[in-house]
Amino acid sequence: MMGKGSVSHNTRAFSAKNVDKERSKYNVEFCHLDIKKVYHELFDEALERYNGKQKRSDRKIDDYYEKIRQSKQEKLFHEVILQIGNKDDMNAKSEEGQLAKDILIEFMEDFQKRNPNLYVFSAHLHMDVIFSILTISTIIMDTRGRSLQKP
Numbered sequence: 035m036m037g038k039g040s041v042s043h044n045t046r047a048f049s050a051k052n053v054d055k056e057r058s059k060y061n062v063e064f065c066h067l068d069i070k071k072v073y074h075e076l077f078d079e080a081l082e083r084y085n086g087k088q089k090r091s092d093r094k095i096d097d098y099y100e101k102i103r104q105s106k107q108e109k110l111f112h113e114v115i116l117q118i119g120n121k122d123d124m125n126a127k128s129e130e131g132q133l134a135k136d137i138l139i140e141f142m143e144d145f146q147k148r149n150p151n152l153y154v155f156s157a158h159l160h161m162d163v164i165f166s167i168l169t170i171s172t173i174i175m176d177t178r179g180r181s182l183q184k185p
Contacts (some may be wrong), residue, residue: 038159044092048158052163052164053160053162053163054162055125055162056162056164057126057127057161058162060126060161060162061158061159061160061161061162062135062139062158062159062161063157064142064154064157064158064159065154065155065156065157065159066155066156066157066158067155067156068155069099069110069155069171069173070160072153072155072173073098073099073102073110073173074099076153076173076175077098077099078098079097081098091113097183105127110173111155111171111172111173112152112171112172112173112174113169113170113171113172114169114172115145115167115168115169115170116138116167116168116169116170117134117143117165117166117167118134118138118165118166119134119165119167120165121164121165124166125164125165126161126162126163126164126165126166130164131161131166133165134165134166136160136161138159138168139159140168141168142157142168142170144157145170147158149172150175151174151176152172152173152174152175152177153172153173153174154171154172155171155172155173156169156170156171157169157170159166
């Protein structure tokens with residue numbers, strides 16, 4: 035499934051119809067960083083090197099975050115959504131739902147280490163919907179040389 039992803043939904047800045055607000059206190063926030071700041075931390079040095087090599091000023095990039103944000107081909111971030119079971123066999127209110135929560139927490143603990151080319155800037159485990167859902171928002175660190183690279 036392809037979509038834009040919604041960090042504001044994941045942080046519960048707004049709640050969809052399927053969210054039980056009374057259960058939101060059971061959610062787990064692993065991290066939540068400002069994506070614009072993260073882009074600058076990750077790419078400003080590489081952007082400076084890239085711009086330094088450009089002979090033509092029209093090829094220079096002023097702000098990599100804005101370039102990607104306005105691009106029709108690139109995405110600012112990618113979102114991974116994980117769940118275990120369904121509403122019938124792993125309902126968030128059940129013991130099995132707690133087991134799913136524990137498994138997803140364990141999965142998330144080493145996610146960044148296992149996926150060094152994905153920079154996690156926002157990750158949340160939701161227990162306020164009918165089954166446990168882990169959302170991980172990442173910025174892809176391209177290793178193929180097709181975008182700016184962190185050294």
